[in-house]
Every structure is written in C-alpha cells, then in structure tokens.
Amino acid sequence: MKRFQTDRQPSVSRNIVLSVFVFFLLIFCFFYGIQAVSRTADKTEMETLEQAVRRNVVQCYAAEGRYPESLEYLEKHYPLRYDKEKYFIGYEALGENIMPDITIISRKD
Secondary structure, eight states, rough: SSSSOOSOOOOOOHHHHHHHHHHHHHHHHHHHHHHHHHHHHHHHHHHHHHHHHHHHHHHHHHHHSSOOOHHHHHHHSSSOOTTTTTTEEEEEEOOTTTEEEEEEEEEEO
16 A cells, blocks of 8 residues: 555755745845835835925915026925935926926936
C-alpha cells in the first residue's frame, strides 16, 4: 500500500529559495502599491491646487471687478497657500477683464 507514498523528501534548499522568492515578490508588490497611491495623491493634489487658484481668481474678479494682476496679489489678499518648493505656478495676466493664463508644474519630477 505504498503506491502513493514516496521516500523522497522535498529538499530544504529548494524550500528556502522558494520562500525567499515569495518574500521578495511580496515586498516588490507592497512598494509598487505604495508608489501607485503616491502618484495618485500627487495628481489629485495638483488638480486641487489648480481649482483653488482658479476659484480665488474668480472670487477676486467678482469682488473687485477685475482679475488680479499677479499671483502675489492673490496670496496677499485671498486665502491661497501652497508648497512653493513642490509646485511652480505660472500666472500670466492678460488684462483686467480677461481670465489670466494659469499653469501649474510639479517641481518634484
């Protein structure tokens, strides 16, 4: 009745190599997931910053009847706060009654 039994034992070295491989595979998947979440958060943060700048520009136009002449004016008179080391905001005023051109670039990349 030893039809289904074998005398060979799985080698210990094969089990160790397989365990190490699975461990590194899990570590790789974990760090890949963390990076994916980080990229998504950065993209969302940049979109939120752009919405905040546009909202403040429109709020200034509604309150004062003209668009702000510079980004510094927005920072001084309206609640615009952002990480200047992380983002660059290009702000080009085209006129008092024309919506300014707003460009946001991540400095981190």
